[in-house]
Amino acid sequence: MNNKELENIIVKYLIHQASETEMDQLFFWLKDEQNGRLFYDYVQINYAFEHEMRQFDANKVKRKLEQLMAEEKKIIRLRTMRKIVGYAAVAVLASLLFTGYLLKDEFLNKPVEKHTKIVNNNIETGSNKATLTLGDGSQVALEKGNNYQIENAISDGEGIIYEEGEVNTSEIVYNFLTVPRGGQFHLFLSDGTEIWLNSESQLKYPVSFKKGQTREVELVYGEGYFDVSPSVEHESSKFIVINQSQKIEVLGTEFNLKAYKDESKMITTLIEGKVAVSTATAHKNLEPSQQATLNLKDGTMAVSEVDVYHEISWKEGVFSFRRKPLVEIMKVLSRWYDMDVNFQNSELENVGFNGVIDKDQNIVEILNTIKNLGIIKDYEVINKTIILK
Incomplete structure (x- = not known):
């Protein structure tokens, strides 16, 4: 993104006219902390005061705010950018930026009021960690700083990679990867399929796949993003992900499956390629940017168009929420x-x-x-x- 394009997006952002695509471009540019500092300096000096304040009308803003609150009493739009102002992690108020004025000091950085009660805050930010259960039932804790190696896999504590190869014997050995609350993990299966597991998730998978036969894994619970190695590279063998009563068949694609134990819906979102989502009573073929929602209470399945960014942002280091x-x-x-x-x-x-x-x-x-x-x-x-x- 060149300087001119960046300037245009920043201006649109300030006056609340940036599209979601432009906001995403700005967001990923800001993932670089140095860019975040440049953004803050640029906005504060060139726009927040010089450009926007020339047309700032306090009475007009007050009337607009009152109107906004009346029309959208329960909807407050919040976009927290990745360290936009360097170190303060300031939230940007999309619904309140109709004037384009960056309300940094007066609003966003208010200190915690004294009566806010914080006692023994033991809440930590999540990290890469998981428990690996081997075929013999033994368990290995995988976390940053702990390297682990077995005959067919290696882990640096933040991810695990299985060696390429197929099983030639009749017995298939399965491993379980369990990610606790407060964790996430990344793995490569032996066929080259790449999987990201979200917090509170468990995956069952074979150490190696049988040559020429269907490749099958099970998302026991939780959420996983799958980048499947194409069937053409494995003698046209299918790749299937199962979860409870649902089965997802793919030929080579990227999709996200969300199936937590404490939720009443299973959600499959296709990023690219094609998948077929099936249950005993329903069957849906998905196209990119489509989402299949299975209602576990009545067994019905609905398909809708979605913005996939909001569904898969968790694996890119952010949570994106839309209404x-x-x-x-x-x-x-x-x-x-x-x-x-x-x-x-x-x-x-x-x-x-x-x-x-x-x-x-x-x-x-x-x-x-x-x-x-x-x-x-x-x-x-x-x-x-x-x-x-």
Whole structure:
């Protein structure tokens, strides 16, 4: 992205006219911390004060804000960029930036009020970690700093790679990879298929696949992103992912499967290629950017068009939410931060907003942003439990 293109996107961003594609371009450019500093300096000096403040009208802003609050009382749009202002992890308010004014000091960086209760905050940001269960039932803890090697696999503690090769014997040996709350993990299967596992997930898979036969793995529970090695490289053998009563058949593709134990829906999102999603009563063929949602209560399956970015952003280091209620957002965060969340006021559960949250952020930074936006009045952190008020 050249300087002129970047300037155009920043201007559109400030006046709330940037498209999602442009916002994503800006976001990924900002993943470089040095770019984040340049962005902050550029916006603060050239636009936030010089360009936008020339047409700033406080009364007009007040009227617009009152109108906005009346029309969208329960929807507050939040986009938290990856360290936009360097080290402060400041949230950007899309719904309040109709003036293009960066409300840095007066609003976003308000300090935690003294009555906010934080007692023994034991909540840590998630990291790469998992437990590997071998064919004989023995278990190995995989985490950063611990290297591990067996006959057919090697791990640096942040991912695991299985050697290429096929099974020539009749017996297939399976391994389980279990990712706890507060974790994520990355693995390469022996056929070259690449898989990212999200927090609180478990995958069952063969150490090696039988030559010429269907390649099958099982997402026992949780969420996984699959980049499947093409069938043409494996004598046209199919690749199948099973989970409970659902089966996903692929020939070579990228897709995301979300199937948590505590949720009533299983969601399959296709990024590229083709997949067939089947149950005992339903069968759907998906095209790229389509999503199949299986209702586990009645067995029905619906297909819809989606923006895949919001579905797979977790593997890129962020959580992207689009018009999600706070209860769903906190469920996602509770898995990553390995924490419990209680709502003191049940009405807060249905308050919704859009947002992109950096997975490296401290949970208190996120809570302060949500509080400063007025979504919640206050919160408490007691050990590993959050109470929203």
